[in-house]
Amino acid sequence: MIYLDYSATTPPHPQVIARVSEVLAQEWGNPSSIHHYGQRAALVVERARLAVAALVGVTPEEIIFTSGGTEANHLAIFGIAQQYERPQHILTSAVEHPAVSAPLSVLAQRGWQITTLPVDAWGRVDPEILATHLRPHTVLVSIIYGQSEVGTLQPIAEIARICRARGIPFHTDAIQVVGRLPVDVPALGVDLLSLSGHKFYGPQGCGALVVRRGLAVQPWLYGGGQEGGKRSGTPPVALLAGLGVAAQLAQTEFLPQVAQVRALRDYLCARLQALPGLRLTGAWPERLPHHVSVVWTGGDGEHTGKTLVHYLNQRGVCVSSGSACASGKTQPSPVLQAMGYGDHLARCGLRFSLSHRTTYVEIDQAVTALGEILQQLTPALSPC
Ligand SMILES: Cc1ncc(COP(=O)(O)O)c(C=O)c1O
Missing domain, CATH: 3.90.1150.10 (Aspartate Aminotransferase, domain 1)
Structure with a gap:
């Protein structure tokens, strides 16, 4: 074939498969446990966090591991929205993946105002038009970086500059981009960025939301308080180890x-x-x-x-x-x-x-x- x-999706790289199998067999502890097995597993997770952080140019503290891209998008959107008692305004585009447009529809049903920006014939958002739609109660802008269906890249750095000047958090779904093009989050200027392991030869079922230092995000899943309280649930240690290997390979093998x-x-x-x-x-x-x-x-x-x-x-x-x-x-x-x-x-x-x-x-x-x-x-x- x-x-x-x-x-x-991408087939997991042989080094990813080897590492996932090795960790499943040997590092099966719960990273929250303070004993030997737990601490070994915690080390695996933190190594993976370092690798993912290095891939996108942020500190490990700015990485929240999730079950994939869909959950990263949910955490960005609801993590901002849940901070407000009353519905506010969010700006997005007409070419988002359903993992962004569907949670925004849920917020619309709850009374939030969602402005969906039009695109041109090539699928591009115009930053100048975007700027004219920002309102005093806009609390989030979410624009996809690389469109999965038609391939268009949006002018993310330009949009980020506009949002930053107005003090509005900016999220981008970069799930098709990370591992395929160099991504430097500080240079890009975005506040929230979603990525997914299985789009760059890592395992399915793992991903991350990058949350820039100082930005408050409410948890999406509550429970044991893992991921700094932002995303409860025992982390899938083996999958995250595979994600870490994929992040390293992105730098040494895929991006070159x-x-x-x-x-x-x-x-x-x-x-x-x-x-x-x-x-x-x-x-x-x-x-x-x-x-x-x-x-x-x-x-x-x-x-x-x-x-x-x-x-x-x-x-x-x-x-x-x-x-x-x-x-x-x-x-x-x-x-x-x-x-x-x-x-x-x-x-x-x-x-x-x-x-x-x-x-x-x-x-x-x-x-x-x-x-x-x-x-x-x-x-x-x-x-x-
Ligand atoms: C742009 C984009 N966003 C979100 C997703 C969902 O990511 P995941 O499959 O990791 O949940 C995908 C997957 O196809 C995607 O291409």
Whole structure:
């Protein structure tokens, strides 16, 4: 099989698997226990914290481990919102992952004012428009860094400057970015940043929220008071050890290969553009280095991006019809709709996401398979 769906998840690196197995077997203590086994496990967790902190340029005290990206986003949003007795205002974008837009909808049902900023045809938020929507009672701005479905990178540093000047906490969902592009949180100027282990060759089920020093965040889970009281629950020591290894590998192995991944991406992009009936989506060059997305203009009501995913899978090529979490649904993609695509085209998205392990031969085979599938399907359909 040819795997071109690294935005959905990445296979754990062999060194991650080795470390997770080793820790599961040997360091199984509860890090809260003050005896020998507990302290050994606590050391494993703190080493992982150091590695994750180093990857994003913060101190270990600024890392709160979570069960993954979704929980990190929840902790950022509810951790700020819960500090207020009365509903306030939050600013976000129309191209957030559901792990941000869904908790914000919950707050809206509780009377919070949520302003969802529009994006342009490439999926970009305009910082100047953002600035005009800030209000005296805006208590959080949350904007995704790298969009999972269409690959667009937002001008996060510029937005951070605007928020900082107004004293408003700024959260970014950087789950598609960390481990794929260098991220220096202090230089970026964000206050809260979410990351997830399984997007950069770490295990599934672990991630972190970076909370800049001095920013108050209420707990999301209450109980034993782990993670400085911000996130109760016995930490998954082995998974966190794997996350720590992945964070180290990001610095030594993945990030040094960004230029090669970009070259693969641009090659795939050029080859897809030569196929009839495909239109590139998302921003260029402000784009995730491993990500190419298109809409298929030749589909109809019955045949959508999902159809292509199924046919490609039969030919041994694994891709996605948008964000993996939405693949099971047949509704139009809200992200493509926000970028101005009509309902039909918004059902016809296709995403290819690569890694430093991807080869040019794999890309050639995938594009050849897609070309043949499009040729088979097109005569049967009337173009939309
Ligand atoms: C941008 C973005 N945010 C959040 C998530 C959810 O992260 P996790 O799977 O770690 O809960 C994902 C996963 O696809 C994502 O791509």
